[in-house]
Amino acid sequence: xxxxxxxxxxxxxxxxxxxxxxxxxxxxxxxxxxxxxxxxxxxxxxxxxxxxxxxxxxxxxxxxxxxxxxxxxxxxxxxxxxxxxxxxxxxxxxxxxxxxxxxxxxxxxxxxxxxxxxxxxxxxxxxxxxxxxxxxxxxxxxxxxxxxxxxxxxxxxxxxxxxxxxxxxxxxxxxxxxxxxxxxxxxxxxxxxxxxxxxxxxxxxxxxxxxxxxxxxxxxxxxxxxxxxxxxxxxxxxxxxxxxxxxxxxxxxxx
Numbered sequence: 419x420x421x422x423x424x425x426x427x428x429x430x431x432x433x434x435x436x437x438x439x440x441x442x443x444x445x446x447x448x449x450x451x452x453x454x455x456x457x458x459x460x461x462x463x464x465x466x467x468x469x470x471x472x473x474x475x476x477x478x479x480x481x482x483x484x485x486x487x488x489x490x491x492x493x494x495x496x497x498x499x500x501x502x503x504x505x506x507x508x509x510x511x512x513x514x515x516x517x518x519x520x521x522x523x524x525x526x527x528x529x530x531x532x533x534x535x536x537x538x539x540x541x542x543x544x545x546x547x548x549x550x551x552x553x554x555x556x557x558x559x560x561x562x563x564x565x566x567x568x569x570x571x572x573x574x575x576x577x578x579x580x581x582x583x584x585x586x587x588x589x590x591x592x593x594x595x596x597x598x599x600x601x602x603x604x605x606x607x608x609x610x611x612x613x614x615x616x617x618x619x620x621x622x623x624x625x626x627x628x629x630x631x632x633x634x635x636x637x638x639x640x641x642x643x644x645x646x647x648x649x650x651x652x653x654x655x656x657x658x659x660x661x662x663x664x665x666x667x668x669x670x671x672x673x
Contacts, residue, residue, distance in 0.1 A: 423643075423645070424642070424643050424644075424646055425644075426639065426640075427639065427642065429638025429639050432445055432467075432638065433447055438471070439474035440469070440471070440474065441468070442467070442468045442469075443466070443467045443468075444464075444466050445466070445621065446458065448464055455668050458667070459617060459619055459642045460615075460666070460667050461596060461597045461617070461666060462547065462549055462617075462664065463549065465546075465547050465619070467543075467544075467623070468544050468545075469542070469543050469544075470495070470544065471527065471541050472527055472539060473527065473528050474527055474528075475496070475524065475526030475527050475528065476524060476525045477524050477526075478522050478523065479522065479523070480520060480521065481517035481520075482518065482519060483517060483518065483519075483550060483554050484516075484517045484550065484551070485516055485517075485548065485551050486517060487514050487578050488513045488525070488544060488545075488546050489513075489544065489547070489577070489601070490508055490543070491544065491624060492509060492541075493508075493527060493541055493542030494507065494542060495525050495526070495527060496524075496525065496526045496527070496529050497524070498523060498524050499521055499522060499523035500523065500558075501521060501558050501559070503560035507525075507562070510564055510565060510569055511562055511563070511565070512564075512565050512577045512590045513560075513562040514560070514561050514578050514590045514591070514592065515558075516551060516557075516558055516559045516560070518555065518559065518593075519554075519555040519557070519558065520558070521558040527541065545621065545660060547660070547662070549668075550594065550669075551593040552580070552594050552595055559593075561590040561591065569601065569602070572602065572605060572608045573610065574600045574601075574602045574613075574661070575600060577589055577601045577660075578591070578598070578599045579597070579598030580595045580596070580597060581597065581598045581663070581665070582595060584598050596666035597664045597665070597666075598662070598663045599660065599661070599663075600661040600663065601659065602658070602659050602661075603656075603657075603658050604627070604652075604653035604656070604657045605653060605656060606653050606656060607652065607653060608652070609650045610650075611648060611649070611651070612647050612661055613647055614648055615643075615647055615663040615665055616645055616664065617643065617644060617665075617667060618642075618644075618646065618663060618664065619640060619641065619642055619643070619662040620651065620660070621639075621659065621660045622636060622637055622638065622657065622658075623659060624656075624658040625654075625656050626654040626657060627651050627652060627654055628651075628652045629641065630651075630652075631649055632649065634654060
């Protein structure tokens with residue numbers, strides 16, 4: 419039986435590391451020898467908000483058996499991996515990497531501007547989220563798609579999903595049939611509704627909102643919902659929210 423509840427995590431309650439080139443705030447324990455499954459909510463095991471300095475980033479490193487969704491809020495992030503995929507991730511681009519049986523990749527804030535060849539001068543502000551796949555040891559894969567036009571409408575947009583009801587609607591797929599990620603860019607006074615699901619997670623990526631029955635949430639705050647949904651989320655100022663809809667919980671063998 420899934421107990422009903424809503425837990426607020428304030429921005430200041432997150433784990434925080436500042437390495438100079440990287441300022442990282444983590445909704446779930448991530449750095450060090452943490453048990454990702456034990457600290458998960460539903461299927462979500464990682465929700466990191468990172469600011470990466472110019473010319474810096476994560477050099478080539480390995481992942482396996484993880485669905486990794488990267489959402490850029492400002493700036494741009496260069497992705498390269500051992501499957502031959504490369505590209506620049508920017509605001510409004512949905513991007514997913516399935517690590518599968520193992521993949522090497524790098525993510526750096528060193529994109530050259532096409533017009534004059536000069537390097538970027540601003541940090542990249544990014545949220546990275548992980549869930550486990552349905553099956554272990556699958557073929558690694560990569561997918562991206564621009565969804566700026568849909569986001570500009572102010573509605574709740576399906577960014578990435580493996581849920582059967584989202585087939586044909588999701589910008590990009592997930593190798594997990596129990597999870598979907600939604601995003602909304604909201605002008606002041608505009609609202610969206612949190613989907614009903616056994617597990618949900620709302621993250622305020624920018625701005626401030628008011629959640630029905632909960633109250634105000636600011637940038638960096640999040641909600642962990644269990645057996646709950648249907649609450650209205652209204653922007654108190656220009657805001658961007660990321661909402662996970664999850665119909666299962668992580669199994670310890672999956673992470």
